[in-house]
Amino acid sequence: MLELYNRVAQAIKDKDFESLKELKPKKPEFFNWVTDIFEPQNVKQNPNDKALIWKYNAQREDFTYKEISERSNQFLNLMRKHGITHGDKIFVQLPLVPSNWYGYLACIKGGVVIIPAATSLETRDLEFRFKSVLPQVTLSDAANADKIDEAEKNNGQKIKLKILTEGTREGWISIDDIFSESKVAEGAKTRSDDDLFYFFTSGTTGMPKIVVHTHFGYPIGHLTTTTWVGLQKGDLHYNISQPGWAKFSWSSFFAPWNVGATILGYHIDRFVPKEQLQTIQDFKVTTFCSPPTSLRMLIQEDLASYNFSLRECVAAGEPLNPEIIEVWKKATGILIRDGYGQTEATALVGNLPGNKVKFGSMGKPTFLYDILIADDDGNEVETSEEGNICLRHHPEIVTGVFKTYLIDTKRNDLVFKHGLYYTGDKAYKDEEGYFWFVGRDDDVIKASDFRVGPFEVESVLLEHPKVLETAVVASPHEMRSNAVKAFVVLAGGAKASAELAKELFVYSEEHLSRYKIPRIIEFTKELPKTISGKIRRVELRAEEAMSKHKKEKRDNEFYHDKY
Structure with missing residues (x-):
């Protein structure tokens, strides 16, 4: 497997991504990414290279590959001392x-299955998770231990081992106990299909689903993430992401360590754009990944006043609007490249380093995936025709697609059919093979027999200088079935008013087809988001449906003359 990783690393250096398409990874009976890749490639060959730089206010901790490997062995030995075994x-x-x-x-x-959870989750969220899958171990800080204890008590089942990262607490052991453990540990003999991660999805629609990834498929799949970012040995990579959702494992774990790069872990209490930019400059970050939500705040600053060392910049989590790309490129000289993936997979589509970029496009399929746009019956649609983003299954080729949904297994039949995996997203492909995102299947608006993708409308509104963020949803309408409504967060200094709403209506008319024009604009202070930064349009749709059912006139809501 090291040969495969070396091939990918060389292709990134040469920007020769076409050569990777001939690679067809075959699944071995046993595989463990740490013992088969991380240790021989990074720890044995480059023990003194920096693996992680962690920063929080004035605190800083650096780890070489040797040091973080030894620390992880001590952690594993501590768990084993308390009876935790392969499969727990x-x-x-x-x-x-x-x-x-x-x-x-x-x-x-x-071989311990990891269930990540965001710190923003409350006790009721943990109860749902513990009822779905009861862990044998918990790892938490003092701020979250209360919630875990309460959820455990309400669930009525005991957790075998609870590890606390700071202070002391009844029923918990201190993570400092690892320092009395050996720095050497034997790896478990994990099978390729053994479960590795259980991700509770961020839930843009309905209750969270439990996505199961395996020991071989997930790390191998993240080679596509490594190519999309363009990571190389010697890079310092910074990904704006909190633990608890899949993007952390994407860009803050597997992708950089697949090639021996250094990870910057910048811990913050709140997002301050100036501090982010100063850190990127001062630490000489070379590769950078951010959700568009954060980029929209960063581009409000004087980017040209910073002296960056950036070589590659990418964005993920929500489609990247052309306006962000243009402002960032003008100020920094670096092109932000968009990409597309899911909790259920890895980087599926992307604009790769050195390749032609079409502003607003997700790019082209990455090397492990055979992607097409298909109708509901599994037939590939014509060029430029909207359809479902799907993946063809080739049993002999391993990709990063998840193994199954846990517990709610009936959902598998909804997404795996016709020999395809249906992502649940809509897009179209142009004549050059570039993919263009339309929206989640549930997000597409059906108005007056037309189908309107929210992303296109949002992209136009975001080009207006007074708009910081926006989310477009369906609003029930007696004549049209639905009208297009835009929730708008204003940029600093702009104030909500009927005049500004009219200005945005006129701006939309100048840049959009008539049937795509928002008929309602509501100014709001913030948009509901998942922990991964994705806008929860499902929440806005439900709120809007209830409001129209009650015939309410909402504050700061304005209607187009031709509503």
Whole structure:
């Protein structure tokens, strides 16, 4: 397998991504990413290279590959001392602290299934998770331990081992106990199809689903993420992401360590654009990944006043609007490249380094995936025709697509059919093979027999200088069935008014087809989001449906003359 990783690393250096399409990874009987890749490639060959730089206010901790490997072995030995074995499950609810990284390494090496959880989750969320899958281990800080204890009590089942990263607490052991453990540990003999991660999806629609990834498919799948970012040995990579959702494992774990790069873990209490930009400059970050939500705030600053060392910049989590690309490129000289993936997979489509970029496009399929646009019956649609983003299954080729949905297995039949995996997203492909995102299947608006993708409308509104963020949803309408409504967060200094709403209506008319024009604009202070930064349009749709059912006139809501 090291040969495969070396091939990918060389292709990134040469920007020769076409050569990767001939690679067809075959699944071995046994595979463990830590013992088969991380240790021989990074720890043995480059023990003194920096693996992680962690920063929080004035605090800083650096780990070489040798040091973080030894720390992870101590963590694994501590778990084993308390009876944790291959196949057990760990629930991790931590802020961005170093124990995330060496804890993950320990669990992968020991065959312990990882269940990440965001710190924003409350007790009721944990109860749902514990009822779905009861972990044998929990790893938490003091701020989240209360919630875990309460959820455990309400669930009525005891957790075998609870590890606390700071202070003391009844029923918990201290993570500092690892320092009395050996720095050497034997890896578990994990099968390729053994479960590795249980991700509770961020839930843009309905209750969270449990996505199961395996020991071989998930790490191998993230080679596509490594190529999309364009990571190389010697890079310092910074990904704006909190632990608890899949993007952390994407860009803050597997992708950089697949090629021996250094990860910057910048822990913050709140997002301050100036501090983010200063850190990127001062630490000489070379590769950068951010959700568009954060980029929209960063581009409000004087980017040209910073002296960056950036080579590659990418964005993920929500489609990337052309306006962000243009402002960032003008100020920094770096082109932000968009990409597309899911909790259920890895980087599926992307604009790769050195390749032609079409502003607003997701790019082209990455090398492990055979992607098409299909109708509901599994037939590939014509060029430029909207359809479902699907993946063809080739049993002999391993990709990063998930193994199954846990518990709610009936959902598998909804997404795996016609020999395809249906992502649940809509897009179209142009004549050059570039994919263009339309929206989640549930997000597409049906108005007056037309289908309107929210992303296109949002992209136009975001080009207006007074708009910081926007979300477009369907609003029930007696004549049209639905009208297009835009929730708008204003940029600093702009104030909600009927005049500004009219200005945005006129602006939309100048840049959109008539049937796509928003008929309602509502100014709001913030948009509901998932922990991964995705806008929860499902929440806005439900709120809007209830409002129209009650015939309410909402504050700061304005209607087009031709509503």
